[in-house]
Amino acid sequence: MTGSWQKVNFVNSRGLNLAGLLYVAPGNTGRIIINCHGFTGSKEGGGRALELGTELSRRGWSTLLFDFSGNGESEGNFADLTLSGQIDDLTCAVDWVVKRGYNQIVTVGRSFGGSTVICQAARDHRIAGVCTWAAPARLMDLFTSFTDESLDSPEEMVTMAGENGVIYLKKAFFRDLQLYDVPREAARLTPRPLLIIHGTGDGVVPPGDARLIFEAAGEPKKLVWIEGGDHQFTGHYLQVWENLFAWLNKHFPGI
Known part of the structure; x- marks a missing residue:
């Protein structure tokens, strides 16, 4: 089936059912983008991820969107979220598309989904290329800034300020973050291409994080600054898309 979004689902290694949406490009090209949402986000990206997937299909790329466990329509408790869990979710998504015959996976x-794709691809050579939008490099610095609570206190839950109000995470989230050095993980991607896109006006993830990832990564790599772009790239998303399309055309030219 082509030309429309299909609801799909797959199971992660913890037995949780993850909800996804698949848009199959015409011609069964075997090329697919797996697009990962940010912290507290969802697969649809407020509609933008759906628009992007439709546009990518015109360029020969299928798209899989999915909700990380504990988010959106996927099973799981948000308080159990960890980066390791998201890496597992994404790896299971890769398993799922490979079983369906996709052999070129980008x-x-x-945001946090960008950190996830870097860390996952560092461990999975089935990934042909990686693109991040406003990805944090200094994870502990970023996430501890969202709470006033001490991580040394005996309570297991941490109260955090989210985009949509107060959220709660287990302290295991922070312990798990300490296992990952995002710039060092980025260095493991070479010789696969890496595209880093970041807004100069990002007030959530400092633009310096993009520089840290870029400087650590091997070639081929590219860092694109979106002048005045905020964390959501408000008013600049078409510029982000055009940079993605140009990068895909350069590194993954059509057959």
Whole structure:
């Protein structure tokens, strides 16, 4: 089936059912983008991820969107979220598309989803290329800034300020973050291409994080600054898309 979004689902290694949406490009090209949402986000990206997937299909790329466990329509408790869990979710998504015959897989991740795609691809050579949008490099610095609570206190839950109000995470989230050095993980991607996109006006993830990832990564790599772009690339998303399309055309030219 082509020309429309299909609801799909797959199971992660913890037995949780993950909800996805698949848009199959015409011609069964075997090329697919797995697009990963950000912290507290969802697969649809407020509609933008759906628009992007439709546009990518015109360029020969299928798209898989999915909700990380504990988010959106996927099973799981948000308080159990960890980066290791998201890496597992994405790896299971890769397993799922490979079983369906896709053999050229590029991952795209926004914000914390960007950190996830870097860390996952460092461990999975089935990923042909990685693109990040506003991805944090200094994870502990970023996430501890969202709470006033001490991580040394005996309570297991941490109260955090999210985009949509107060959220709760287990301290295991922070312990798990310490296992990952995002710039060092980015260095493991070479010789696969890496595209880093970041807004100069990002007030959530400092633009310096993009520089840290870029400087650590091997070739081929590219860092694109979106002048004045905020964390959501408000008013600049078409510029982000055009940079993605140009990068895909360069590194993955059509057959």
